[in-house]
Amino acid sequence: MTLVLCRIDDRLIHGQVVLGWGQPLDVGFIVLVDDAVAGSDWERELYQMAVPPGTEVHFHSVSECPGALERYRTDPRPGILLTADVATMRALVEMGVVPAVNVGGLHHRADRTQRLRYVFLSPDEERALREIEARGVPVTAQDLPSARPVPLEEVLTGEHAS
Amino acid sequence: MTNSGPRAIVAGHGDFAAGLVSAVEVITGRGGLFHAVAVPELSAADIEALLRETMERTGARVLFTDLQAGSCTMAARRILRGMPDAVLVSGVNLPALLDFAFAESKPAPTAARHAAERGRAAITAVEGTP
Numbered sequence: 578m579t580l581v582l583c584r585i586d587d588r589l590i591h592g593q594v595v596l597g598w599g600q601p602l603d604v605g606f607i608v609l610v611d612d613a614v615a616g617s618d619w620e621r622e623l624y625q626m627a628v629p630p631g632t633e634v635h636f637h638s639v640s641e642c643p644g645a646l647e648r649y650r651t652d653p654r655p656g657i658l659l660t661a662d663v664a665t666m667r668a669l670v671e672m673g674v675v676p677a678v679n680v681g682g683l684h685h686r687a688d689r690t691q692r693l694r695y696v697f698l699s700p701d702e703e704r705a706l707r708e709i710e711a712r713g714v715p716v717t718a719q720d721l722p723s724a725r726p727v728p729l730e731e732v733l734t735g736e737h738a739s
Numbered sequence: 740m741t742n743s744g745p746r747a748i749v750a751g752h753g754d755f756a757a758g759l760v761s762a763v764e765v766i767t768g769r770g771g772l773f774h775a776v777a778v779p780e781l782s783a784a785d786i787e788a789l790l791r792e793t794m795e796r797t798g799a800r801v802l803f804t805d806l807q808a809g810s811c812t813m814a815a816r817r818i819l820r821g822m823p824d825a826v827l828v829s830g831v832n833l834p835a836l837l838d839f840a841f842a843e844s845k846p847a848p849t850a851a852r853h854a855a856e857r858g859r860a861a862i863t864a865v866e867g868t869p
Binding site for chain 1 (some may be wrong): 783807816
């Protein structure tokens with residue numbers, strides 16, 4: 578088994594990730610890639626306490642990832658890779674460690690436009706997601722396993738914004 | 740019906756908070772002790788800002804949240820850092836809120852700790868019989 582879900586979610590570890598995806602995928606570990614979280618003992622402890630017993634959380638900065646992510650690819654358990662923003666996920670895509678990108682939650686911000694109920698994107702983020710797909714890595718938006726994965730092109734039309 | 744303002748904030752997924760507070764009101768007439776907060780499609784930062792603003796506006800220093808891993812709980816834990824007079828109870832249920840509702844004579848943090856114990860003890864599994 579390997580990383581079964583590579584998700585962009587600005588809430589990082591929360592109910593949808595731990596239960597909505599984690600339970601049906603029988604996730605054994607979560608890899609959280611975020612420079613700010615990786616650099617803070619308090620933040621790491623906060624997220625560590627949010628996962629069920631038996632689920633490991635590994636924290637990494639982007640710069641650590643080329644070496645660190647390789648060992649998760651051979652872990653026999655299913656795992657989830659999480660980033661809070663598009664830029665971090667794009668950096669991981671460029672390292673060649675991400676087979677597909679799930680946009681799970683990017684919420685309202687002043688510079689963003691709503692594209693789905695749970696996806697708001699800035700022009701820079703739209704551009705970065707297009708670049709990810711141009712590298713041959715499919716991008717879909719899907720908040721929960723029971724929802725339909727929405728292809729990036731359809732997301733960017735904004736037709737399902739409300 | 741109590742004449743007091745909110746002593747606690749209830750926050751969670753979907754209509755969880757409003758539903759629980761509604762149930763407290765139906766059972767005791769004391770729903771006004773709680774301020775229900777919903778956080779549909781807000782970022783983590785906006786959830787934290789909303790809860791912080793609600794605490795400041797109401798003066799409440801007790802937060803009840805639904806899920807230990809939930810966004811409201813994560814935001815509440817950030818708020819409690821540097822707020823030693825506040826208490827968070829996660830995994831809240833109706834028995835816990837009812838206990839809190841009848842503890843107006845106690846300081847709110849003390850009542851919250853007691854409510855957490857009562858809520859935990861109130862969960863039972865009853866087996867069917869032939």
